[in-house]
Amino acid sequence: MRDKLIILLVALLVMSGDLYAQKLIKGEVVVKNTIQPLENALVMVLNKKDSLIIQYCRTDQNGSFLINVQDSGEYILSVSYPRFQGVHKTLKVSDRISDKINITLDRLENIIDEVVINKDILRIKLNGDTTEYTVAAMSLGKNDKVGSLLQKLHGITVSDDGTVMVKNKVVSKIYIDGQEYFSYDPRIIVRNVRADAVKKVQVYDEETELTKSTRINDGKKIQVANIILKEEAKKSVFGNVAANYGSKGRYGLALFGGLFNNSRKIGINTSISSLASNEIFVVPKIIGNPETRNYALTYNDELKKNLHFNNEISVNENRNETTTDNLEKQFLENDFRSNFSSSKNQSGNRMLRLNSRLTGNLGNDLELDFKLKSTAGHHLYHSSRYAVSTKEDSSIINSQNDTSNVNSRSYSFNPFFQIKFNISKEKRRYLLMVLNSGNVYTNAIDTKRNLTYFSKNTDTVVLDNQSVNKNTAHNLFSFLTYGTGIDKYSNLSLSYSVNIDSKNESFLFRDTDPGTNIPNDPSYNYRSTSKSEGLSMSYSLNKGKVQTSLSGYVLASKLKLHALSGDNYNLKKDFLSGNFSLLTRYQLSERSQISSQYKYNLIIPTIFQMTAFRPIINPVTIYIGNINLESSKNHFFNGNYGYFNSFRNITIGSQVEFSMTTNPVISKLDIDEQGKTYYSNVNDHDMALKQFNANLNFSKGLLKNSVIIGPAINYSFSSFSEILNNTLAKNKISNFSIGGTLTKQNRKTFDFTLRFNFGIDAVINDNVKSKFQNRLMYVTSSFTIDTKLYLGKGFQISQRSSLEQFGKDVYSDKLLKQKYTNVQITKELNKQNMTISIKAYDIFSSYNNVIQKFSPNRFLQYNEGFISQYFLLGLKWDFNKKI
Template identity: 25%
Template sequence: MLKKTFIFILFTFSVLTVWAQKANIRGVVTDTVEKRKLENSAILLIRSSDSAMVKTTRADRNGKFELKNLSAGDYKILISYPKMADYIRNLRISDTSNIVLGDVNMELKSKVLKEVVIQATKSAVRMKGDTLVFQADSFAVRANANVQELLKRLPGIEVDKSGTIKAQGKMVKTVLVDGDEFFGDDPLLATKYLKANAVEEIQVYDKKSKSADLTGIDDGIKNKTINIKLKDNAKNGYLATIDLNTNVSDLGDYGGMAGIFKNKLKAAIYGNYSNLNNESKINNSMRKLKGEEYDLIEVGDDGSSIMYVSGDDDEDYIAASGGLPNNFGIGAYYADKFSKDKMGLKLNFKSFDNNNVNLTTTNSQELLPNETKFFSSGRTANNANVAGESVKGTFNYNTDAKSILKISFGASRNRNENTAVGGNETRGDNGIFISQNKQENTGNGHSDIFNGNINWSRKFEKKGRTISIDLQPESQNSNSTENSTNRTVYFNASGDSIRVENTDLRKKNTGKQNSIGMRVNYTDRLTKRWTFETGYSFKTISSGSNRLVFDNIASNPKKIDSLSNDFKFINFSNVGKMIWQYSYENFSISSGLEATQTNFELKDLDKQTDFERSYLNLSPRTNLLYKINNSNTLAVNYNGYMQQPSIDQLQPVRQINTPLYQIIGNSALRPSFTNSFGLSYNSFQFNSDQYISAYFNYGFTNNAIVSTELVDDFNKRISSFINANGNNSISGNLSYSKGFSKSHLRFGIDVGFNRSNTIAIINATQNKAANTQYNLRGSLNYYTQQIEFSYIPSASVMTGKSSIGEINDGRSLTHNHEISGTVQLPFNAEFNTSFSLSFRPANASFGQDLNTAIWNSYLSAKLLKSEALEIKLSVTDILNQKIGYNRFVGGNVTSEDTFSYIPRYVLIGLNWNLSGNFIKKTTER
């Protein structure tokens, strides 16, 4: 059905195009000197009135090309080929024109330069290989406009109010300046602070993964990337920003940053403080400043599940649903290249102190196989703090024209404190108490982390032959203490208390882990069409975990041997892989297998027992890519992977915070194997600014590791794990987007669905849960220099079914409407208003509608001739309808949660942006 839909859509658009256009252009591209036919020459037809690209194609192996079904009008035809000067010619076409250009003779650029023949104008849009190039000066923007405003004028590129960029329907995650990171690769920095009149070209392309870029073997990983090419006299500059927002009482969002870039040198310092729900804009901008990324050598379960692990780029992030934040951070960034770009250094330092206070409540209903229902409610007050410092860096050294040495490292020291006070209670069908629980936990800890990677890679003279070697040392140490008090009361059928359990525990945890890994990859192009890749990795891990638990109820704290433990973990893994790739013209297929052999030993030093295990993981993969033409691609992929049970699932470290929940391991667990299939289609017609994409995914797991629970009459749970079949998922999506440059309009529509089937065991009864979601989303955007408007409606229908029974019908509906508009007013003023309308109608589980209308607005004015100073008055949640509330309906479980939030507030803001490109004053475009 999906295939038929694709064919129907393509056929419909093809037919419409044929009906609307009639004229044709034909020709042959030839080298003037050697008289050879120039295969794959890029041919572009550009409308003279607005410089918009109308049609493009490439010459075949005989140099021939043809542009069909063209509307009447005045055009320019541009033909380009590497090392050749561009051929440009003006054409006037009628509805019945049949223009034969004959031989188009291309001149070498070197010859053209020697003859001092200069082409005065450049095409507004052109293809350069697989890169789409926009000539910046061909698109009019206001004086002092930044790069964001320039991007909004380019066909096929969208920029929303938060600065998020989409190109050809895909999210742009990386923005480079002259091919290098600009204070990291965050799109916000370069596009917000660089001026449009400093830009020569905007280049849009799909950036390959580091592995694919080195080996040439497609792994299916591509990131949409924009490269901003600066004019020659704008290579040096500076930028600074101060952003101050306050309600003149208790709320504030403050940040500042200063940076300088000079040729290859980039340096910046920044700081921020915020106690609003939104992150500081400065902190968000600078979050991605880091050393060079590298691929970790991963070997599956490495034992880290038994100890505290942290240290990624988001170590300063508190994962909380809602809450009242108080965040502070400072940092610095430095990057430069030396010795004629043979050497490069990047350094990033960050210090942070983030706090979150949150009051949450939960109400849930659960149906058991014997039709018993439990009604549970809980309330928790939580105060969490994370703080620390980190430094990351990368040193690059191009040892020769074909080899590069990269040394990357990261080190951090993190501290955390947490206090949680709460309780929960469970009632039966008759409303009588079954159990009550009150608990208080306080704890603190710290960790020291180091990780590094030394990589040497080389591309040989023979095309396609490469070698890459990695060495990765890692070290982690952690310490924590925790005090936990708990009081649990049990009731009989009459609601009378029959038993009380009190615990008062003090826990001390220490952990350490050291590992070393090595990886060697080799690729070779065996023939014109066949490429081969092989690799070997190993990793050895040695770690220890010591947990001491004391009973504080006694007059003298006494160690509890049954809860204390001292583990040592040793792991050694070998990984081998082999991949073949076949390429022919626009078609490529790669297929291979990765095998991981692991031995690990878990020693309980207290009980003098050992737990050993050896296993083999197999991960096959196949990727197929068919590039129908420059604008249409079809991809098919398959991945299979094994998942071993974790140590916690095999032999869990017994932990008790509440008597109502325990875990028991299952040493007989077998590994699971997941099969994942994917199909995707993408089409972008940049001449008509039209984008179509579709994907379909399906996966299933054999011997899935699933949970099994025994729930008694007091809602006390004993959890374990078994292997079972029946877990699978299916999802699909179809997207269409169309832009109308003359009308300044763009609209789009997305239709999607996903369904998951999972297996669990409850009281020895198998529960098959099926959750399905259908999504529909539209978008309409209008943009001029004076007005911006966007409307994004969306709807979602969710159903949940359970084989052991359902609470009501398990169905829910939501629909949302995002409306935003911005108007440019006299005296450099700007007014924005936005509405976020959310509708959650009543359903069988929740009898009340849950509708909110969040209305935000601001009025700002830019001062000074450079418009560098901005004052702003903003109001968030004008109608004061924001609520901290979520609800869920799914099969045999329903739940609703509340959390802390910041209600309506008014901010007065002052923003000062200073940037200079050291360029001569240019005429406004």
């Protein structure tokens, strides 16, 4: 009996201990302004970090509830009941039993603005620089692709051509389960991989290829996205076939197919087209008369555990015929010159690309990364051009007629080998060795004929020649890096690198006309070598809410150049370049963080800027090198603040960027009375070029989160210097805009996306010596609305209407506007999993293709020939099968 009592006592103690280990949350729910208890109300405890449900229960007949949670900390307590306003409050749970919580719910008829908890909560998790979206319960169409899914995620936009942007930065790479898939064009994933196969989307900053391979931090980051698939989607065959044919000879055929079998991923992508795009939510112009053929195959497999192989091969063929009209105004001290040119161009390109990669572990302490990139290309180009230069009084300065025929072949071979020895995984010590070789070969034959007439002395210069340009470049880059953990939270790496560049180039000028008037033989043959040695250091700290990285490198370069041209030319220069970067990120809470980055770069001039070796192909365009150029210094600062609340469907983002370049290398132009322009570069010791950009954006879900509103404010400023006829001029361009989006995308009867923007642009030239200047201030505005109407039985009508005011024609003083309307009617054949469509682009023939550009002493306005107002008949078949 005694033994039984002891066992019972021990059991009671264990039970009480378990109960004590549980943290109790108790409370009562009543109707507001009454003492009436609310029975059967839903009470949920959510993880504050990612809004996941921890526990839930219903209130009893007295309105009381009792919930146990395992750990102390902060939670969200959510209470809801039909036709009552829900309550969500932050709750701190300690080790002791919590005090009783009193909750009052108000009836919806007493609430002016209805707030309803959306059952399809998008869960967002923030971890350092990674934002992770769990997308299991989103409203998607049957055959929607990844692009449609990304458009619904907070802070992500997908442009008309499939480009993905996060926080105004382009996503450079998109992975599938952490592996590359059609790496040369991430838009293939956006347009073709099925949205219903996606489990999670991760967006984060990734180091550049240079930093990842060398551990020498170049201070740059690229934006990437990782698509994590559902388990059932990892064994499937999917794809689509599309065909379009329409007016003006437009057509398009495309096939995409993917086979996923766990770690093995095979993809094929091919297209034959004379279109810019077959989507109606794009600008309705086709530049020139293009024809493209693309064939690509990717194979990704795990050869054995922790050893991955990826291979991509693609063939791209492009042909086009284009026409371009250019109108340029050059601002001189007492005059301005108008340069008009009209050109017709024919081009043909064929490129073969091969990318292979083998990466993984060759044992417990050895990691391998081998990459091979190779290309072979053939380029054909023909152009004919007429140009005339006039004074302010319209009198002619010179005129030109020229033709050019180019036949060029190029090859490249770039192997990369990296091996990493893990000396001690516990202490995070490793030794990294890399060899990277680059080899490029180019052979181009250019046959030109140029006839230039100078009105001042009635001279006519005839260039009738053939040039043979051969170019060979070799690069060998090697480095050794030692890395180690300092303590539990920080790491340090040190690197030594050697970089050797050699280049041979020959330009043989064969004059075929005795009337050619060239002062010196432009033929040349030169060899340049550059050897650089560098030391770098990188330190990182990751401790709780704080992440910091500090890195820098110093590079000493010796440049040697020997040339045989009109006279022997030798150049020896020593340069010192470097980089310093400091990045800090602080997690304010589970939903918000701030980050800042400072970078300093010492930028050395290029050989192209220092040497005068240029083929003379135009008597009015002469390039002059400057061997006395010095390095420039660049300071860059970036600050970011981000906040999101997936439970309330709110995101806030802000960014400030500032860049200043001192002692910059700027263009120097000298224009004589015959209209000849001499181009060179100089350092501006007294000028600092500045750029500034600041933006603030906000998004909020309305009406059960079926409508998303996203206002944004942006201000930008940039300066650019140039010297014209020994007079320094500086352009200052400012823009202030207010805009935003209003989006409804739940596929119920009617969806729409409204984009609007209103701004003020100012272009100011401070060249006070010239009475003809760019001093423009004008209002810009844009309004675009995309709509989709679901009519039932698989019918859908989509349209885009756009109106934009983007500048002023400085010649006619008329406002420049652009407007167009595209319409599409589709019918889904569900049994066959097909879609048929009729698409009409620019139905009112109102599109305007004028483009403007500004520089300190020049204004350029040009117009490319394009095709618009056409229609297409389309057929698309989507297939999806589980293996």
